Amino acid sequence: MQGLIQFTILLSLIGVRVDVDTYLSNQLPPLREIILGPSSAYTQTQFHNLRNTLDGYGIHPKSVDLDQFFTTRRLLNQVRQLDRLSVPSTELNTWLVHRDAETVVSTSTQSSPSITLDNGGGLEDVNNPDGTPAMRGGSGAPESTDSSLGAVAPEGNQEQGSRDANDDLSKEDIDLIDILWRQDIDLGAGREVFNYSNRQKESEEEKPSNPSEKKDGNEDQESWRNGVNLQGAQPVDGETGESIPEQIPGLGSQTSLSLQECLRLLEATFPFGEESEFAAPVVTTENVSNEEVPSTSQGLPLAPQLAPAEPQLDLEQQWQDIMAIMELQAMEVNSSSPHSNSSSDSGSSGTTESNDAGNFGPSTGPTPVNQDVSLHQASLPSCSQDFPEVFNPQLDLASIAPRATMLRPSSSNSSNINSTFGATNLTGIFVPPHINSSSTNITSTPLLPDPFSNLLEESMLDEISLLDLAMEEGFSQAQASQLEDELDSDSGLSLDSSHSPASPSSSETSCSSAASSSSTSATFSEEGAVGYSTDSEVAAVEAEEGAVGGFQPGYSKLCRMSYQDPSQFHGLPQLGGIGHNHTYNLPLSSAFAEHPELPLADGKKSVRDKHSKFQPAQDLLDKHASRDERRARSMKIPFSNEKIINLPVEEFNELLAKHHLSEGQMALIRDIRRRGKNKMAAQNCRKRKLDTIINLEQGVHDLRRDKARLLKEKMEFIRSIRQMKQKMQSLYQEVFTQLRDEEGRPYPPSEYSLQYSADGSVLIMPRGVTTGEQHRKPEKKQKDKKK
DNA sequence: GCATCATGTCATCGA
DNA sequence: GTTCGATGACATGAT
Known part of the structure; x- marks a missing residue:
């Protein structure tokens, strides 16, 4: 990574334009922006100001490479930008380039990508020639080490059998590297671990060694081998996902060595265009490690990490299953979304995997995380890809653990970092994982998943409970199934649901069959209340006398329709707005609907009695008449029950007054x-x-839909946050590993940490005040990251 | 004969 | 105080 950036910068300074974008099929602008735009070469960096801002702790002119400085600044700036969080994808793309290269190197499966990567490596190597070797602390000495480091990358070449870089390496070196790699792999240690440990060793070695000193190639190799061995001793970490190597200090900084070596190799073998994998030894090693997991032994390191999270995965799985049932299509779409695709693809195919992880490839730590993520996602179907990590804080932590061990800050520092890194909750997420991992500090990252998991579980239970409730509430299975089916549909209530009252259906048909007069319907509707229209009734009675079959068929029809018409259910007012239309039909209407020829009221019966031909109908009417109707008939009530019931109070009183009725008749009326x-x-x-039940059903349906949508959005947010976290990790590591004190020695992560202040400056603070003071002066480097 | 459902009826409350 | 609507509880009839 460094090598690529530096090389790019160098080329830009020289005037040679490195069109890295050409190597990338997509998302070129971001890459160019990141590599070329913000780079020191293109940005007018004020060197003097930069050094002034260091406030006495400026990097030693000879020990630190200016480009490195700029790179650091740029990276820090990126880190700051992460805090603001626009769209992470852009930056990720940049890293993807490197990643591709790494993948190619490791897997050696793809020719073209490998070239790209190689280019990147070559670029970095070129950097050294710029005079960086002198600048880097202990840069000169590690050359032999560089060769060894370079050998690491060549392994991939060795596999490919096409790398020129291997030429520089002796067979012994290559064999040794191979053996070491295999040992590490067998032990379960990821290569990234190995790389990082190498870094650590670098730093350790550099400390005692004078920057100006040059170590023999043998010594370098030994140190490097030691680092390898140490890594071998760390397989446990690799299994758990924790990067123990971080805790192992004393590893010489192979970066500079590797760069020098790469430069040398490049000069010797390749023209500028050709890239050697040696670019940044660290990078290469990381790349190899990253690649190693997917390509050679996919999941060896990851499997152990996933194991502890299984319980939660089960819950998540359940949730996912339910969600899949509840909103199959929606979730499928989600799973097929670009994010998921990329992730899944990355997990499945080594190439994409490399790409995906490649975003963070340059960074030492994040790669394991990426791989974990991708692999994990790959293992899980569709939507499950997101959930596991989202809802598995453990898993997340496990994946991040390596860094945590490496850069575990003191509680105080961590808190400071949290505070400094942003006021928003999201910002806390971007704090490097190691910070979050601290016991006191685990606030943001670990806490995030829990609420979600709880929420999801609740939602899952709600889904189930609601369905059960719907079933218990008397909904038919068809309705229940419909309820489920409607979860995804935007349509409102179905007409079928309104038919739940089964009884009216038959009568409705009969009503509809009968012809209705508009006048009666109008009257009825005006009544507004029960379907007893005295006027229509009277008219019907009158018509009845003349025409047998014309007895207000429309009346009953309207009544029925008013009650049964599904449209009413569609137009159901919300709970608070249920209107009282009072348009229910009365049983009589049904009787009349069935027997339209029958008189409606008792009063008419007397008239009917006159007609012998209606006598059977009268019996039937009596049979179907309500008790009150029969009573009224028996009591000789002069007017119909409809009138009695529907007339306004005043008219009703007038009606009573008109007729001289007995007490019994009055009471009956x-x-x-x-x-x-x-x-x-x-x-x-x-x-x-x-109606209320139906409205509630609809409301539940809408709420479920909204909930599903919100959950989807939440998943997307979490995914993006996770990506940004990873990016943040990588950038943090990148920046931190490039920092050098005035003597050109790297800052041990165990003692120092970067803190991001509100004013935009980045401080490197000792983790423990006492510790920091003991070893070094209370170094407080301030770099102005503003550009 | 029993269970279930739809409908009717009563009693009660509140506007 | 009366009327009316709303509603729970119960009864009744049909299936």
Whole structure:
């Protein structure tokens, strides 16, 4: 990574344009922006100001490479930008380039990508020739080490059998590297671990060694081998995903060595265009490690990490299953979304995997995380890809663990970092994982998944409970299934649901068959209340006398329709707005609908009695008539029950006044009115109940849909946050590993940490005040990252 | 004969 | 105080 950037910068300074974008099929602008745009070569960096800002702790002019400085600044700036978080994808693309190269190197499967990567490596190598060797602390000495490091990358070449870089390496070196690699792999240690440990060793070695000193190639190799051995001793970490190597200090900085070596190799073998994998030894090693997991032994390191998270995965799986049932298509779309695709592809195919992880390839730590993510996602179907990590804080932590061990800050520092890195909750997420991993600090990252998991579990339970409730509430299975089916549909209530009252259906058909007069319907509608229209009734009676079959068929029809018409259910007011239309039909209407020729009211029966031909119908009417109707007939009530019931109070009183009625008749009429009104009221009440239930059903459906949508969005956010976290890790590591004190020695992560202040400056602070002071002066480097 | 459902009826409450 | 609507509880009839 460094090598590539530096090489790019160098070329840009020289005037040679390195069109890295050409190597990338997509997303060129971001890459160019990152590599070329912000680079020191293109940006007018004020060197003097830069050094001034160091406030006495400026990097030693000879020990630190200016480009490195700039690279660091740029990376820090990227880190800052992460805090603001626009779209992470852009930056990720840049890293993808490197990643591709790494993948190619390791897998050696793809020719073209490998070239790209090689280019990147070559670029970095070229950097050294720029005079960086002198600048880098202990750069000169590690050359032999560089060769060894270079050998690491060549392994991939060796596999490919096409690398020129191997030429420089002796067979012994290559064999040794191979053996070491295999040992590490067998032990379960990821190569990234190996790389990082190498780094650590570098730093350790550099400390004692004078920057100006040059170590013999043998010594370098020994140190490097030691680093390898150490890594071999760390396989446990590799299994758990924790990078123990970080804790192992004392590894010489192979970066500079590797760069020098790469430069040398490049000069010797390749023209500028040709890239050697040696670019940044660290990078190469990381790349190899990263690649190693997917290509050679996919999941060896990852499998152990996944194991502890299985319980939660089960819950998640359940949730996912339910979600899949509830919103199959939606979730499928989600799974097929670009993110998921990329992730899944990355996990499945080594190339894409490399690409995906490649985003962070240059960074030492994040690669394991990426691989974990990708592999994990690959293992899980569709939507599950997102959930596991999202809802598995453990898994997340495990994947991040390596860094945590490496850069575990003190609680105080961590808190500071949290505070400094942003006021928003999201910013806390971007704090390097090691910070989050600290016991006191685990606030943001670890906490994030829990609420989600809980929420999801709740939602899952809600889904189930709602369905059960729907079933228990008396919904038919068809309705319940419909309820489920409607979860994804935007349509409102189905017409079928309105048909739940089964009884009216038959009568409805009969009503519809009968011809209705507009006048009667109008009257009825104007009544607004129960379907008893005295006027229509009277008219019907009158018509009845003349025409047998014309007895207000429309009346009953309207009544029925008012009650049964599904449209009413569609137009169901919301819970608070249920209107009382009082349009329920009365049982009489049904009787009349079935027997339109029958008289409607008792009063008419007397008239009918006159007609012998209606006598059977009269019996039938009596049979179907309500008790009140029969009572009214028996009591000789002069007017119909409909009138009694539906007339306004005033008219009703007038009607009573007109007729001289006995006490019994008066009482019966009042009872009939009361019961009739109550009957209608009961019908309306039931209708309202039903409407309420249906509305609730609809509301539940809408809420479920919204919830599913929100969950989807949440998943996407979490995914992007995770990516940004990883990017943040990588950038943090990148920046931190490139930092050098005035003597050109790297800052041990165990003692120092980067802190991001609100004013935009980045400070390197000792983790423990006492510790930091003991070893070094209370170094407080401030770099102005503003550009 | 029993269970279930739809409907009617009563009693009660509140506007 | 009366009327009316709403509603729970119960009864009744049909299936």
